[in-house]
Amino acid sequence: MDTPPLYRQLAAHYLDAIRAGALQPGDKLPSLRSLMRQHNISLSTALQLCRNMESEGWVEARDRSGYFVKRPRRLAIAAMDEPATDVAPDPAQYVGIHSKVSDFVARRRQGEVRIDFSSARGAPELYPGEALRASMMRLLRQKPALLTTATPSRSLNPLREAAARRGLRVGMTLSPQEVLTTNGCIEALNLALRAVAQPGDTVAVESPTFYGLLQVLESLGMRALEIPTSPQTGLSIEALEMALGAYDNIKAVVTVPHLQNPLGSVMPDAHKERLVALCERHGIALIEDDTYSELLDTDTPPRAIKSWDRTGNVIHCASLHKILAPGMRLGWISAGRWQSRVEMLKFTQSRSNEELSQGAVGDYMNTGDYDRHLRRLRERLRQQREQTADAIAAHFPAGTRLNYPPGGLQLWVELPDRLSSMTVFDRALRERIFVAPGTLFSNSSRFDHYLRINCGWPITEPIQAALRRLGEIVGECAAVQRKAA
Amino acid sequence: MDTPPLYRQLAAHYLDAIRAGALQPGDKLPSLRSLMRQHNISLSTALQLCRNMESEGWVEARDRSGYFVKRPRRLAIAAMDEPATDVAPDPAQYVGIHSKVSDFVARRRQGEVRIDFSSARGAPELYPGEALRASMMRLLRQKPALLTTATPSRSLNPLREAAARRGLRVGMTLSPQEVLTTNGCIEALNLALRAVAQPGDTVAVESPTFYGLLQVLESLGMRALEIPTSPQTGLSIEALEMALGAYDNIKAVVTVPHLQNPLGSVMPDAHKERLVALCERHGIALIEDDTYSELLDTDTPPRAIKSWDRTGNVIHCASLHKILAPGMRLGWISAGRWQSRVEMLKFTQSRSNEELSQGAVGDYMNTGDYDRHLRRLRERLRQQREQTADAIAAHFPAGTRLNYPPGGLQLWVELPDRLSSMTVFDRALRERIFVAPGTLFSNSSRFDHYLRINCGWPITEPIQAALRRLGEIVGECAAVQRKAA
Missing domain, CATH: 3.90.1150.10 (Aspartate Aminotransferase, domain 1)
Structure with missing residues (x-):
């Protein structure tokens, strides 16, 4: 990673101080002269530092008296x-x-x-376009027949391996064979739903939820039952439990545990554990859409719901669309006890994904550059x-x-x-x-x-x-x- | 195109003579000495010519008396x-x-x-791997942000344009907007079937037909009604007509008019025209799987069934998997009056295909190299x-x-x-x-x-x-x- 310019390093230092509360809203930043002396920097660097913090909304200049820490408007x-x-949630129509x-x-x-x-x-x-492009060109040079050789179904490749290995960090132990590449998370969700439910069946979803999911359910002839969802902690387990008591044709729950779309909620681990147990007890499939986890403001990613799964009842879906390569349609699915049915449906729906994109992206994910x-x-x-x-x-x-x-x-x-x-x-x-x-x-x-x-x-x-x-x-x-x- | 070596040019010459009947089975090829004199070639070239024709099964060597034209065993x-x-065809189970x-x-x-x-x-x-690879690398260089920019749905690209333009050669007048790229022909067939029929409906198919289609129908909960199919002329229109009289829940017919899989039959134009009229009269969708047309031994491709379509009742599906790029999953669909429903289903099922592969392949198809x-x-x-x-x-x-x-x-x-x-x-x-x-x-x-x-x-x-x-x-x-x- 390139070293940021000096003024940015110093800005990060003062930002940390604001975040930690060492500098409170209303406090004055050191004067330009003190900054120059304290950090042994030039006037122009000190100015850059202050202007940068001002443009990012952390401090404001007051005429002739210096820069003061702002109360973040948000x-x-x-x-x-x-x-x-x-x-009781209203039945979905x-x-x-x-x-x-x-x-x-x-x-x-x-x-x-x-x-x-x-x-x-x-x-x-925001994405490493140059590195992905280089990875793809390298692969095209290494394997000249890649575009003209039919992809064998079930063949392993760097993407499946990378996804399996990264799953370990969030508590899932999956072999690369258990990670099936799909055309984005949306295909993964289609396959998951088709595997566990039939047209006419009801599927519990978060409310609000992203319209892509509602469209999938509608196109498959399934009914969405919307479960109240907290802006902070996500899907309400109590409300789901109540719904499971009230309706007997619920076949699955779909949840986005981390950075739910559109709420941005994050489900606490205790809720995840309860949710897994609840779904098992009721014999309904739990579909985890894990599209956004890597965008959480933490270097220690939260545990996947599937990490509590002991019976194969959780289907884990994910994608690279938001986190690595918006121009490529690459997602994956690990479907627990429905794995072979999902493999069949994937084969009949669109066959295996191409080797090239999986190889190029997987190679990149297997380097330290990805993190x-x-x-x-x-x-x-x-x-x-x-x-x-x-x-x-x-x-x-x-x-x-x-x-x-x-x-x-x-x-x-x-x-x-x-x-x-x-x-x-x-x-x-x-x-x-x-x-x-x-x-x-x-x-x-x-x-x-x-x-x-x-x-x-x-x-x-x-x-x-x-x-x-x-x-x-x-x-x-x-x-x-x-x-x- | 590279000039083939001299002996191959001469072999092609003699092969033409055999095909035209100028040389009959049992006839003797000119002796090595006559070949050398006639074509002004060396002994080694004359020998290469004879051995090549022998190894390809056109002539056989008889001891000391020379090479004789074989009766092709086939x-x-x-x-x-x-x-x-x-x-009456038996109802499919x-x-x-x-x-x-x-x-x-x-x-x-x-x-x-x-x-x-x-x-x-x-x-x-058999496929132009080097040219496809070069086309892809060129595109990656020209559009550095291709892998990191989300593909807008409905955007045009060289593949859609190429497919529309080539459709003209087989009698279809489609705009690029009417050609929707899919993950291979198998996704196109899925979309076509989901657009026109529901689980439980019956779909008429050729008998025998490729198991990929039977699997799609099974996975969608549809029933296949197998219609007798001639090894020469393909789907029996009479048998289909009889079936349409006998069963009232048939929603669609799927046919491979050219080089049917597995029969290799080719439907005569008169049959195609009758089939289009029959399906229109009965209000059932006609799905044309045009995967193999470009592999027909002719430089004048036969008319697509869709070229007779005046009401939007024919859905045309095709793919590059057998004819250009087995390592890429690129097909397309033109769905007539179901176009917007197919676009919706494609969007909910897997979103738009990636720009890169469509651009690279489309660029190639738009050159003379493709033909x-x-x-x-x-x-x-x-x-x-x-x-x-x-x-x-x-x-x-x-x-x-x-x-x-x-x-x-x-x-x-x-x-x-x-x-x-x-x-x-x-x-x-x-x-x-x-x-x-x-x-x-x-x-x-x-x-x-x-x-x-x-x-x-x-x-x-x-x-x-x-x-x-x-x-x-x-x-x-x-x-x-x-x-x-």
């Missing part, structure tokens, strides 16, 4: 309430989630979107999340709430006065700003006054301006709503 | 009967095709297979088919029948005395020779005395020897059966 914004879990989503996609296509906050994607520059990339990625996403949250705190009207997650590339925002996110969506689209309205994240209308805001892109001036404008739009819409009431 | 072998089509196939795969894995005649694959060296490759491939496959057929004619016992197709990479062999192909399969496997028994190509037992033999590999001495040995095994099994009877 800390001023209220957190969300916990959902009620003591009510088919509501045509796909037609909802298609409608948004179609509206978007009517004009050119200028700023897109709607996706859950990282900017290309260095992940650390850098987490740090950059952390900065982007902080800046986005600060902008929301600064520009959105009072009453806005925010769930500030410990990782990942999106924020979940609750609008004030139960303001319709569709109104905001339509209004923002006129200015070519695209957001994901909460209505997409449920078959119910429970989240119609929420927005999901992507912060996977570096916070440039146009993005700052768009966040400011979005806040104004929310304010204007709220004012119109109040007048109408 | 012409001595009887063609297959046409199937009865005047009986779920017979667990997957467990049949798994059983074979598992048996194969018990030991190392030495010679594999079971697949439907071409050897890597030159296809011509070379057809010629090499023709030679391999001829040599394989000759070996079968020479070594398999009397009563063996063969369908000799006008292209492609496989032969369909009927064993004498209704000998069980499973017996032959088991016996051959003991000598590590792997064949595809006919039982895999139907849910019925109608083809239990057939074998499918791959001829996608250059006919080396070990392959010649294995074909000889396979013939002996068939003979031995037939003798045992006669004794037992």
Whole structure:
């Protein structure tokens, strides 16, 4: 890893001091002269240090008196309430989630979107494109017949090996043979659901959840039963237990334990353990979507749910789309006691994935560069999340709430006065700003006054301006709503 | 294209003479001395010419009197009967095709297979690996962020453009937007079937047909109704019409019009036109699997069934797996009036295919090299088919029948005395020779005395020897059966 410039090293030092509380909001940074003396640096380096900390929102300059530690604006914004879990969840109905989503996609296509906050994607520059490309070229040189040789099914390759080996870090002991490569996590989820349930069956999901999952269920003719989910701790085990008592055709639960999409919640280990036991007791499959774990702000990744699995009842799905290579469709699945059924379904659905991409990416993952990339990625996403949250705190009207997650590339925002996110969506689209309205994240209308805001892109001036404008739009819409009431 | 060596040019000249009938079986080739004088070549070139024609089975050396034109052995072998089509087809039953196939795969894995005649694959060296690799490297250099940029759905790319443009040659006028890239033809078939039918519905298929299709139907919970299919002209339109009268839950027909797998039949244009009209009249979808058309021994490709489609009732599926890049999983689908449903299903099942492979392959297909490759491939496959057929004619016992197709990479062999192909399969496997028994190509037992033999590999001495040995095994099994009877 390259050594960062001196002013950045010093900025990190002062940031640590702020985080640790040694420097409190309102405290003054040392003067330029003290900084120069203390760290033996030039005036220009001292200035760079202060300006960097200012531009990242940690300190503010006050005329002639120096730089002062700011209270991060995002800390001023209220957190969300916990959902009620003591009510039986309403039975899920088919509501045509796909037609909802298609409608948004179609509206978007009517004009050119200028700023897109709607996706859950990282900017290309956050990922090691050059290293992946080099790895691929190397493999193409080493194995000239790779593109013209049919991939034998079940053959091992560096990706399956890397995924199995990294599984050890989160408590899963899987052989590479038990890790089946798929076309992204979405194919893994399709296979998992097809393996454990039939059309007409019910599948318990988190509420809210990402519309991709609701679309899969709809396309497979399965019914989604939405379980209340905490912005902090994820899926409510109590509510799930109640649902399992109330409905007898639930065949599976799908959960995103770490950095749930869209909430950003993280399930505590104790919940994971209870969830595994609960699903086993009821004989329903537990499908773990582990797409985001590597984006958690920690160098010690949390245990996978599957690490508590003793009976093969947990199906683990993951992907590289958010963490390593957005331009490649590589995911994998370890399906426990459904492994051979999943292998069959994968074979009949799309055959084995190509060797080339698996080899190139797997080779990279088997170097130390991969962990260095992940650390850098987490740090950059952390900065982007902080800046986005600060902008929301600064520009959105009072009453806005925010769930500030410990990782990942999106924020979940609750609008004030139960303001319709569709109104905001339509209004923002006129200015070519695209957001994901909460209505997409449920078959119910429970989240119609929420927005999901992507912060996977570096916070440039146009993005700052768009966040400011979005806040104004929310304010204007709220004012119109109040007048109408 | 490289100029072939002189002796090969001359061999092609004499081969043309044999094909045109100017040289008849039994005729003598000019002597070495006349060849040298006539073509102004050296003795060694004349010798190479004769030996090459001998090794390819066109002439035989007779002691001291020279080289004589052989009667191609494959012409001595009887063609297959046409199937009865005047009986109502039996309703298809779920017979667990997957467990049949798994059983074979598992048996194969018990030991190392030495010679594999079971697949439907071409050897890597038949495909332009070097050019594809160069195309991919060029694209990686041109677009450094390709691997780290998420592929927008619906974006155009060189593959979709190439597929649309080449569709014009076979009578289809499709825009690139109407050609959706899939993970091989197998995903295209999955999407087509999911778009037009539900679990429990019946789908008419050719009989015999490739087990991949039967597995897809089984995995989707659909029922296959097998329609008698001619080794010459493919799907029997009369039999299909009868079936449509007899069963009212048929939702679709799947057909491989050109070089049907395993028969190698080619549907005449008049049949295609009738089939399109019949399906329209009955309101059932017509799914065309066009995987093999480019392997037909002709430079003027036959019209696609979809070229007769005026109402969007035909779904066209194709792939590059057999014709260009066995190591890449690239196919496509044009789904007529189901296009938007297929796009939705593709999105929910596996998202868009990666840009890289589509770009690299599409760039290649948009050069003249692609047609030159296809011509070379057809010629090499023709030679391999001829040599394989000759070996079968020479070594398999009397009563063996063969369908000799006008292209492609496989032969369909009927064993004498209704000998069980499973017996032959088991016996051959003991000598590590792997064949595809006919039982895999139907849910019925109608083809239990057939074998499918791959001829996608250059006919080396070990392959010649294995074909000889396979013939002996068939003979031995037939003798045992006669004794037992």
